[in-house]
Amino acid sequence: MVDKQRAENAVRELIAAMGEDVEREGLKDTPERVARMLAELTAGYHDSAAEHLSKTFEESGSALVLERDISFSSTCEHHLMPFFGKVHIAYVPSGKVVGLSKLARVVEVFARRLQLQERMNAEIADAIFRHLAPRGVIVAVEAEHTCMTARGVKKPGSSTVTYAVRGEISEQAIGLVMSLVGGKR
Ligand SMILES: [Zn+2]
Numbered sequence: 001m002v003d004k005q006r007a008e009n010a011v012r013e014l015i016a017a018m019g020e021d022v023e024r025e026g027l028k029d030t031p032e033r034v035a036r037m038l039a040e041l042t043a044g045y046h047d048s049a050a051e052h053l054s055k056t057f058e059e060s061g062s063a064l065v066l067e068r069d070i071s072f073s074s075t076c077e078h079h080l081m082p083f084f085g086k087v088h089i090a091y092v093p094s095g096k097v098v099g100l101s102k103l104a105r106v107v108e109v110f111a112r113r114l115q116l117q118e119r120m121n122a123e124i125a126d127a128i129f130r131h132l133a134p135r136g137v138i139v140a141v142e143a144e145h146t147c148m149t150a151r152g153v154k155k156p157g158s159s160t161v162t163y164a165v166r167g168e169i170s171e172q173a174i175g176l177v178m179s180l181v182g183g184k185r
Contacts, residue, residue: 001039001046002035002038002039002042004032004035004036004039005035007031007034007035007038008031008032008034008035009031011030011031011034011035012031015027015030015031040112041075041112042075042112042113042114043112044108044109044110044111044112044113045112045113047105047108047109047112048109049106049109049110049127049131050127050130050131052098052102052105052106052109053098053102053106053127053128053131053132054131055098055099055102056096056097056098056132057096057097057098057099058095058096059093059095059096059097060095061093062092062093062094062135063092063093064090064091064092064173064176065090065091065092065093065097066088066089066090066176066177067088067089067090067100067103067104068086068088068089068180069086069088069180069183070086070087070088070089070103070104070107071084071085071086072084072085072086072087072107072108072111073111074110074111074112074113074115074117074120074143075113075114075115076114076115076116076145076146076147077114077115077116078116078147079147080114081145081146081147081150082146083115083117083143083144083145083146083147084143084144084146085141085142085143085144085159086141086142086143087107087124087139087140087141088139088140088177088180088181089103089107089124089128089137089138089139090137090138090169090173090176090177091128091132091134091135091136091137091138091169092134092135092136092137092167092168092169092173093132093134093135094133094134094135096132096133097132098132103128106124106127106128107124109127110123110124110127117141117143117145117160117162118162120141121139121140121141121162121163121164122164124139124141124164125137125138125139125164125165125166126166128166129166129167134167135167135168135169136165136166136167136168136169136173137165137166137167137169138163138164138165138166138169138173138174138177139163139164140161140162140163140177140178140180140181141161141162141163142159142160142161142181142182143159143160144156144157144158144159144160145160159182161181161182163177163178
């Protein structure tokens with residue numbers, strides 16, 4: 001859990017380092033607000049993907065299951081700024097499937113940490129592959145990184161796309177998921 005007092009002190013120090021008056025009206029409660037927010041943004045460290053993926057039900061078919069447009073917001077570990085966007089998940093079950101809301105919970109588990117997009121993408125794919133044991137899974141992530149767009153390094157709205165494949169998944173399924181990338185937000 002976040003050491004709130006320590007986080008508050010650090011934020012107070014950060015504000016002072018920017019030459020601002022920590023005691024002025026608009027800023028005096030900011031350290032406490034930021035500490036509370038950081039606890040929420042990193043709640044994923046105390047949540048378990050294995051648990052969300054443990055409530056499965058039997059499914060004898062092997063149709064592709066696709067959950068698209070799962071919104072997320074995470075925190076870039078290089079700049080402590082948000083990156084946000086969508087995750088698309090497709091898997092071919094091997095006897096068991098999971099409630100669709102559980103996939104969104106798994107995304108939250110890994111998004112609510114200090115992250116890199118590539119690692120979050122890999123962790124989601126690994127968790128599904130390990131705990132749900134499908135024949136194959138593909139996870140695509142498209143995100144806008146505010147550490148880039150807020151500074152003007154990249155234009156707002158420009159996104160970074162990554163994807164990870166585990167197990168056996170057809171080219172057709174990969175094509176299907178990748179065709180969703182760049183859809184309207
Ligand atoms: Zn960054």
